[in-house]
Amino acid sequence: MAPRFKKIVVPAEGQRITVKDRLLQIPDNPIIPVIEGDGIGRDIMRATRRVLDAAVEKTYGGQRRIVWMDVYAGEKAQELYGEWAPQETFDAIKYFVVALKGPLTTPIGGGFRSLNVTLRQVLNLYACVRPVRYFAGVPSPVKEPHKMNVIIFRENTEDVYAGIEWKKGTKEAAKVIAWLNKTMKQSIRTDSGIGIKPISATGSKRLARKAIRYAIDHKLKSVTLVHKGNIMKYTEGAFRDWGYEVARKEFGAQTITEDELWSKYDGRQPDGKVVIKDRIADSMFQQILTRTDEYEVLATPNLNGDYLSDACAAQVGGLGMAPGANMGDYVALFEATHGTAPKYADKDMVNPGSLVLSGVMMLEYLAWQQAADMVTRAVETTIGKKTVTYDLHRQMEGATKVSTSEFATEIIKNMA
Numbered sequence: 001m002a003p004r005f006k007k008i009v010v011p012a013e014g015q016r017i018t019v020k021d022r023l024l025q026i027p028d029n030p031i032i033p034v035i036e037g038d039g040i041g042r043d044i045m046r047a048t049r050r051v052l053d054a055a056v057e058k059t060y061g062g063q064r065r066i067v068w069m070d071v072y073a074g075e076k077a078q079e080l081y082g083e084w085a086p087q088e089t090f091d092a093i094k095y096f097v098v099a100l101k102g103p104l105t106t107p108i109g110g111g112f113r114s115l116n117v118t119l120r121q122v123l124n125l126y127a128c129v130r131p132v133r134y135f136a137g138v139p140s141p142v143k144e145p146h147k148m149n150v151i152i153f154r155e156n157t158e159d160v161y162a163g164i165e166w167k168k169g170t171k172e173a174a175k176v177i178a179w180l181n182k183t184m185k186q187s188i189r190t191d192s193g194i195g196i197k198p199i200s201a202t203g204s205k206r207l208a209r210k211a212i213r214y215a216i217d218h219k220l221k222s223v224t225l226v227h228k229g230n231i232m233k234y235t236e237g238a239f240r241d242w243g244y245e246v247a248r249k250e251f252g253a254q255t256i257t258e259d260e261l262w263s264k265y266d267g268r269q270p271d272g273k274v275v276i277k278d279r280i281a282d283s284m285f286q287q288i289l290t291r292t293d294e295y296e297v298l299a300t301p302n303l304n305g306d307y308l309s310d311a312c313a314a315q316v317g318g319l320g321m322a323p324g325a326n327m328g329d330y331v332a333l334f335e336a337t338h339g340t341a342p343k344y345a346d347k348d349m350v351n352p353g354s355l356v357l358s359g360v361m362m363l364e365y366l367a368w369q370q371a372a373d374m375v376t377r378a379v380e381t382t383i384g385k386k387t388v389t390y391d392l393h394r395q396m397e398g399a400t401k402v403s404t405s406e407f408a409t410e411i412i413k414n415m416a
């Protein structure tokens with residue numbers, strides 16, 4: 001049943017995305033909830049919506065259209081509802097399945113760690129998905145940045161990020177330390193803070209499943225399970241083992257292991273098979289620099305994935321252009337990966353690239369691939385012509401500096 005909303009106005013002309021037989025059913029005029037975001041969210045969301053609308057219009061000539069529906073979180077929600085994350089925002093995203101989001105201020109002392117974490121937890125968005133690729137012309141610290149084209153699936157709910165920790169000197173820390181030392185025969189210093197690292201079969205398998213399915217659907221060559229299982233055997237090592245188990249049991253016909261690639265196929269990858277491999281995290285950080293193009297899909301536990309996402313983004317010129325999404329089984333929230341940069345808010349200055357490219361991921365998720373490709377090509381052309389916002393301008397020689405809205409206009413002009 002459709003939820004009743006107090007402040008959200010559901011547009012009459014759109015339709016809801018639904019799920020049938022485990023597949024998304026996308027109408028030609030899907031209602032997409034949008035959280036504009038705080039600070040520069042206003043600038044980049046306006047630009048992004050214009051770009052996405054133009055690509056859909058140019059591709060499908062009016063046959064398809066996104067029907068945007070404002071939903072609220074952050075400062076705007078505080079003004080409207082007197083709370084940072086109103087329940088009806090969660091209800092709307094769940095009900096309409098796919099949403100777009102700008103950056104949100106992290107409230108200080110609001111009773112929760114971060115609005116983003118709250119959204120992920122409440123909506124059970126267990127995979128943080130970050131594609132990282134190079135756009136020609138963007139300044140990069142490495143010699144061959146074009147070799148990077150990976151998509152990182154980072155587990156989003158567990159690991160040391162689960163927030164189970166106790167401060168040094170508290171009753172709770174003392175209790176846990178005493179139990180570990182006495183009952184479990186450990187020798188933890190009594191002046192320690194304690195954090196817990198849970199990694200479950202459930203959390204690891206659903207993440208691996210999503211990464212492997214993505215590789216199969218997109219005809220990619222490999223999925224690499226990144227872990228530190230040589231040291232943390234029953235958490236990170238188990239993550240690796242559960243990943244292989246999912247590949248073998250659920251995708252046996254479409255996958256082979258790296259060992260099988262050599263033992264059975266003499267190193268020549270058979271058509272239609274995804275190679276499942278694993279790398280220890282420290283080696284992965286080295287290889288993504290030295291053998292960049294040998295990797296396509298990376299599946300990681302939470303902490304490794306956090307580091308690796310930013311390290312990969314840095315290799316192709318930084319976070320300014322890095323898109324992202326948080327996904328559950330079906331519900332997906334596409335978002336800018338940077339923050340609200342309050343000093344630039346409402347100045348029509350910043351780079352909308354991260355949110356625009358998150359919008360591209362969203363179009364792909366809707367299976368509107370032609371429109372997605374049109375935006376990607378137009379971003380490539382615009383940056384190739386050295387028409388860029390201040391952040392790239394200051395690092396590029398001979399570039400023309402444009403505002404956020406002008407950058408969007410240039411992207412639209414360059415759509416072909």
Ligand code: NAP
Nearest residue numbers: 102103104105106116320337338339340341350351352391
């Ligand atoms: P930030 O907002 O990401 O900004 C840090 C710096 O990154 C900016 O000063 C700017 O650098 C550059 N930058 C960020 N976005 C840019 C863009 N679109 N175009 C060009 N440059 C960009 O990080 P912060 O200042 O640490 O955080 C501010 C607020 O955002 C905090 O409340 C934080 O909690 C929140 N936050 C939200 C999210 C989210 O919603 N996903 C993520 C991170 C942080 P220069 O000054 O060098 O030009």
